[in-house]
Amino acid sequence: MEFNSSNETQMLSRMATGDGHGENSAYFEGWKAYEDNPFDLSKNRRGVIQMGLAENRLCFDLIEEWVVKNPKASICTPQGSEDFKEIAIFQDYHGLPEFRNAVAKFMGKVRGERVTFDPDRIVMSGGATGAVEILAFCLADPGDAFLVPTPYYPAFDRDWGWRTGAKLYPVICDSSNDFKITRAALEAAYNKAQTENIRVKGVLLNNPSNPLGTVLDRDTLRDILRFINDKNIHIVCDEIYASTVFSQPEFVSIAEIIQEAGDNNNRNLVHIVYSLSKDMGFPGFRVGIVYSYNDAVVRCARKMSSFGLVSTQTQHLMAAMLSDERFVDRFIQESAERLGRRHGAFTRGLAQVGIGTLKSNAGLFLWMDLRRLLREPTFEAELELWRIIVHDVKLNVSPGCSFHCAEPGWFRVCFANMDDDTVRVALKRIRAFVLQRKGGHKQCRGRALQISTSFSRIMLDDFLMSPHSPASAKSPMVQATN
Amino acid sequence: MEFNSSNETQMLSRMATGDGHGENSAYFEGWKAYEDNPFDLSKNRRGVIQMGLAENRLCFDLIEEWVVKNPKASICTPQGSEDFKEIAIFQDYHGLPEFRNAVAKFMGKVRGERVTFDPDRIVMSGGATGAVEILAFCLADPGDAFLVPTPYYPAFDRDWGWRTGAKLYPVICDSSNDFKITRAALEAAYNKAQTENIRVKGVLLNNPSNPLGTVLDRDTLRDILRFINDKNIHIVCDEIYASTVFSQPEFVSIAEIIQEAGDNNNRNLVHIVYSLSKDMGFPGFRVGIVYSYNDAVVRCARKMSSFGLVSTQTQHLMAAMLSDERFVDRFIQESAERLGRRHGAFTRGLAQVGIGTLKSNAGLFLWMDLRRLLREPTFEAELELWRIIVHDVKLNVSPGCSFHCAEPGWFRVCFANMDDDTVRVALKRIRAFVLQRKGGHKQCRGRALQISTSFSRIMLDDFLMSPHSPASAKSPMVQATN
Numbered sequence: 001m002e003f004n005s006s007n008e009t010q011m012l013s014r015m016a017t018g019d020g021h022g023e024n025s026a027y028f029e030g031w032k033a034y035e036d037n038p039f040d041l042s043k044n045r046r047g048v049i050q051m052g053l054a055e056n057r058l059c060f061d062l063i064e065e066w067v068v069k070n071p072k073a074s075i076c077t078p079q080g081s082e083d084f085k086e087i088a089i090f091q092d093y094h095g096l097p098e099f100r101n102a103v104a105k106f107m108g109k110v111r112g113e114r115v116t117f118d119p120d121r122i123v124m125s126g127g128a129t130g131a132v133e134i135l136a137f138c139l140a141d142p143g144d145a146f147l148v149p150t151p152y153y154p155a156f157d158r159d160w161g162w163r164t165g166a167k168l169y170p171v172i173c174d175s176s177n178d179f180k181i182t183r184a185a186l187e188a189a190y191n192k193a194q195t196e197n198i199r200v201k202g203v204l205l206n207n208p209s210n211p212l213g214t215v216l217d218r219d220t221l222r223d224i225l226r227f228i229n230d231k232n233i234h235i236v237c238d239e240i241y242a243s244t245v246f247s248q249p250e251f252v253s254i255a256e257i258i259q260e261a262g263d264n265n266n267r268n269l270v271h272i273v274y275s276l277s278k279d280m281g282f283p284g285f286r287v288g289i290v291y292s293y294n295d296a297v298v299r300c301a302r303k304m305s306s307f308g309l310v311s312t313q314t315q316h317l318m319a320a321m322l323s324d325e326r327f328v329d330r331f332i333q334e335s336a337e338r339l340g341r342r343h344g345a346f347t348r349g350l351a352q353v354g355i356g357t358l359k360s361n362a363g364l365f366l367w368m369d370l371r372r373l374l375r376e377p378t379f380e381a382e383l384e385l386w387r388i389i390v391h392d393v394k395l396n397v398s399p400g401c402s403f404h405c406a407e408p409g410w411f412r413v414c415f416a417n418m419d420d421d422t423v424r425v426a427l428k429r430i431r432a433f434v435l436q437r438k439g440g441h442k443q444c445r446g447r448a449l450q451i452s453t454s455f456s457r458i459m460l461d462d463f464l465m466s467p468h469s470p471a472s473a474k475s476p477m478v479q480a481t482n
Numbered sequence: 483m484e485f486n487s488s489n490e491t492q493m494l495s496r497m498a499t500g501d502g503h504g505e506n507s508a509y510f511e512g513w514k515a516y517e518d519n520p521f522d523l524s525k526n527r528r529g530v531i532q533m534g535l536a537e538n539r540l541c542f543d544l545i546e547e548w549v550v551k552n553p554k555a556s557i558c559t560p561q562g563s564e565d566f567k568e569i570a571i572f573q574d575y576h577g578l579p580e581f582r583n584a585v586a587k588f589m590g591k592v593r594g595e596r597v598t599f600d601p602d603r604i605v606m607s608g609g610a611t612g613a614v615e616i617l618a619f620c621l622a623d624p625g626d627a628f629l630v631p632t633p634y635y636p637a638f639d640r641d642w643g644w645r646t647g648a649k650l651y652p653v654i655c656d657s658s659n660d661f662k663i664t665r666a667a668l669e670a671a672y673n674k675a676q677t678e679n680i681r682v683k684g685v686l687l688n689n690p691s692n693p694l695g696t697v698l699d700r701d702t703l704r705d706i707l708r709f710i711n712d713k714n715i716h717i718v719c720d721e722i723y724a725s726t727v728f729s730q731p732e733f734v735s736i737a738e739i740i741q742e743a744g745d746n747n748n749r750n751l752v753h754i755v756y757s758l759s760k761d762m763g764f765p766g767f768r769v770g771i772v773y774s775y776n777d778a779v780v781r782c783a784r785k786m787s788s789f790g791l792v793s794t795q796t797q798h799l800m801a802a803m804l805s806d807e808r809f810v811d812r813f814i815q816e817s818a819e820r821l822g823r824r825h826g827a828f829t830r831g832l833a834q835v836g837i838g839t840l841k842s843n844a845g846l847f848l849w850m851d852l853r854r855l856l857r858e859p860t861f862e863a864e865l866e867l868w869r870i871i872v873h874d875v876k877l878n879v880s881p882g883c884s885f886h887c888a889e890p891g892w893f894r895v896c897f898a899n900m901d902d903d904t905v906r907v908a909l910k911r912i913r914a915f916v917l918q919r920k921g922g923h924k925q926c927r928g929r930a931l932q933i934s935t936s937f938s939r940i941m942l943d944d945f946l947m948s949p950h951s952p953a954s955a956k957s958p959m960v961q962a963t964n
Contacts, residue, residue: 286793
């Protein structure tokens, strides 16, 4: 017997042979460019700087200090190892009670303690990724759609729909009103879906918004709640950036709005996604949470959590860390301050060369407006510009089209996943590019690619000593090879 | 506006409102009985003893000793905390390279190093639960079936089919040949499925077998491999009990069989499920592994692993522990010896009152033959007997019907999740019950329930001093309240 080993995709499922995962989107192309040639301050100063990753690296000094001071919190220290056995063997999908209690308390804290969460409604999942999928499985049959305002997190398509067969249907928002979500836009999307015979089962929100870095105000949230109640459809609020709000207006959770709405709202329709990946900066720990006000969803989600439970080693550590109120208070405050400073440095640095950003007060990123640099107002031109930024300027920012933005020329720029020196290099590269581009554009309109190729050679000569550079020649780390 | 909050299941998915999860099976009823009244040697000596949980608690002294001696292995010790940041932030779905390397090496070790595993084919998942589901998503479209020999692990129904829509189709095995899997049985199931218009896409095996505690011999594995190649269908081998084999014959992995088969086998059809929940005894850590010889499956499974990645805190610890070869060698040997001793004590204790068990040499359980105690050879009688054992004898063993066994009267008894004193109590209860039952049966055939209710009152008077009891009155822990 002989077999053709090249037939690897024969006999696989449609899911395995299809492209529903979406990893081939532009968003991921940038990641690959970074992975092939990652920037390193000391070892690879010509590499691509990763600005496509919404990581929060700014407060690990506080975390590490806490960890060393709290050896009982770990099952791997002489002080904590006697708990190793019971923790390692624990596999109840309700989770460690102390973990659920601590997470519920923490969720209240990052919402200003204006609302409380019931530990019995805390359901674990493998990150927010798993939480979003679990809710899709619970709330939508294959083909059913949830409305989602644009621009939105690219991996929602994978998380919400890849394995569930559920759909997302866009609610078009744009810069004319700073990408605000209006009742009119929701109604328009709902009606359009109806005419296409698509059953709309709910709304999926991300608040604070990735990629916008904005928070939804109370009135908007009230409008949306009225909308879903009027239509008798669900709302899923992904609030994983709740604690990244660094200035006014404060973050308002859907939990607050349903509290004030009282009986004028059907709580069975309301579900929250949370995680410790952004607010604490622990994406590796895979702590995702489904919080539902619907008992049947809590029960079903808990059963589904078997596919992505949080490691009890991690539950145990998080239980101790998050229930240390003094530490948590200090961490939340300090983290917001550091994010605010970083955000300020970035927006000012961009403004100096005339680059605008959407006014924002949350998140680990900026929504950068490069519309004026587009050859023409199309997504083709956006991707053309983006490829230059990734491959020549060597910054892995993310193009708006990968967020399903309806308007070309916007880019998401992450700023909290790097140290101050890398920020300086990144800002210098962007500014140099923009100045060069403006000049080049005038001379040679429509020939973007030609201009870009000369960029890497001339950027340093021209701009290293630029008076606009926040680093200029002061830092010995900023070398001519950046 | 007012809302009827009792309508919680309105507008949910069919999955959320259906019973595809199967948690209401008899298997789970026993767990609930235990949870309502758990046995505790010092605090609740009249409680239900948990013998339905295939946990491996016998070697935690070795683990705890290793953990304390290796502080660098943890990110929560002064020696290891400098790695905290990079570990907590790491979210690449390929996993930490050192983790994949260590797992690949460990997988070879528990298979006697007769076969090697490629770290690049190691895909993480949320326990074996997640691994089985990922393979179902990759290999089967909704409605497609995999053949599975009976009796089999009850939660396969949930893991394989609940969210994927894939089916399991039974291959009937029974005690006439010690539940061996034959080509004839496979062909019969395959043909029967065809006549029912069910598309058979593969075979799902569990080797060593839960609940049988047996290993598949080389010839059987060769037959099965020929079968799946003849039919051009997949094989998924769940080998999560690989390291629980405590005596001859040794464990043979499907990996060995395809190695010897060479080109006479299509490797693209072969996939392995592994985990550290049983072999190491860490179910809480949720370390599941998909290992496929099919590149397309590796790629797709890795994308799906985003829904259930292993916490990097746990990856980091496991990487250090499993790459300590001296420790691993000692652990594997010691664990097998302790399991063998426990298995021997249990089988001997049962044999003394004439209770037979299927001859086995692996696993964390016995397959106990109580056919002679059935009122009649039906599953109704099996469940009747089982309810007496759970509620009156207060042992949460698992009835064969919950494992889809084709023959009534078999029960799975877990023996590695308790300490020696609890074993003595459990054995005493079983033996007392069987002796009582045999006597009662003669006097009062067919009135099992009446007999059972008197059991708890008389068992201690009659049997505490029984010469058959391994504990008799020697242990101060074995009190009259057991």
